[in-house]
Amino acid sequence: GNSVTQMEGPVTLSEEAFLTINCTYTATGYPSLFWYVQYPGEGLQLLLKATKADDKGSNKGFEATYRKETTSFHLEKGSVQVSDSAVYFCALSPLYNFNKFYFGSGTKLNVKP
Amino acid sequence: NAGVTQTPKFQVLKTGQSMTLQCAQDMNHEYMSWYRQDPGMGLRLIHYSVGAGITDQGEVPNGYNVSRSTTEDFPLRLLSAAPSQTSVYFCASSSGGALSGELFFGEGSRLTVL
Numbered sequence: 001g002n003s004v005t006q007m008e009g010p011v012t013l014s015e016e017a018f019l020t021i022n023c024t025y026t027a028t029g030y031p032s033l034f035w036y037v038q039y040p041g042e043g044l045q046l047l048l049k050a051t052k053a054d055d056k057g058s059n060k061g062f063e064a065t066y067r068k069e070t071t072s073f074h075l076e077k078g079s080v081q082v083s084d085s086a087v088y089f090c091a092l093s094p095l096y097n098f099n100k101f102y103f104g105s106g107t108k109l110n111v112k113p
Numbered sequence: 114n115a116g117v118t119q120t121p122k123f124q125v126l127k128t129g130q131s132m133t134l135q136c137a138q139d140m141n142h143e144y145m146s147w148y149r150q151d152p153g154m155g156l157r158l159i160h161y162s163v164g165a166g167i168t169d170q171g172e173v174p175n176g177y178n179v180s181r182s183t184t185e186d187f188p189l190r191l192l193s194a195a196p197s198q199t200s201v202y203f204c205a206s207s208s209g210g211a212l213s214g215e216l217f218f219g220e221g222s223r224l225t226v227l
C-alpha cells in the first residue's frame with residue numbers, strides 16, 4: 001500500500017540552526033512527493049514538491065530531494081527563523097491515482113529566538 | 114480572494130445527530146476532497162470528487178456521505194454522528210490533482226461528538 005512516515009516531533013531549535021525533518025515513503029511505482037506546512041489556526045499550504053527521482057523541490061529556503069534508492073524526501077533548511085514555527089507534513093500522490101494524497105503524521109517545529 | 118471556505122468552524126454534536134459540513138471554492142477547481150486530521154495520524158482522505166456529479170471514496174469513507182451538484186460546492190454529511198468522528202475536518206481543492214500537486218485547503222472545521 002501507500003504510506004508516509006515522518007520523524008516524531010516536536011523539534012525545537014534555536015534561530016539560525018540547521019533543520020532536517022526526515023520523511024520516508026512506501027508506494028507502488030514512483031509517486032509525486034510533497035511537503036505541506038500548517039501554521040497555527042490555518043489550513044495546510046504547499047511548501048514544495050518533486051515529481052520524479054532526483055528532483056529537488058525548493059521554496060522559501062527549504063529544500064527536499066526525491067531519493068528513490070532510499071525512498072526518502074527529507075526536508076532541510078540551512079537557517080531557521082522564528083516564523084518557520086509550524087507543523088510540517090510530508091505527502092505522496094501515487095503514480096496510478098493522482099487524485100489521492102497520503103499524508104504523514106506531521107512534525108511540529110518550534111523555533112526559539 | 115476567498116479560496117476555499119468551510120463552515121461551520123466549530124460544532125458540537127450529540128451521538129446520533131446528523132449534520133453537514135459545507136465547503137465552497139471560488140477558483141473553478143474540478144477536484145475537491147475532504148480530509149480528517151487526528152492527533153498522531155496526519156490527514157486521511159474521506160471522499161473526493163473530480164467534477165460535478167462524480168465522487169469516490171478515500172481511505173476512511175464509512176459514516177460520511179458526499180455529493181457534488183456544482184463545481185463550487187462539496188458538502189460532507191454525517192448521517193448519525195459517533196464519538197469516533199470527533200476530529201478536525203479539512204476541505205481541499207485543486208485544479209488537477211497531482212498533475213498540479215497543489216491542494217488549496219480551507220481553515221478547517223473542528224467537530225466534537227459527545
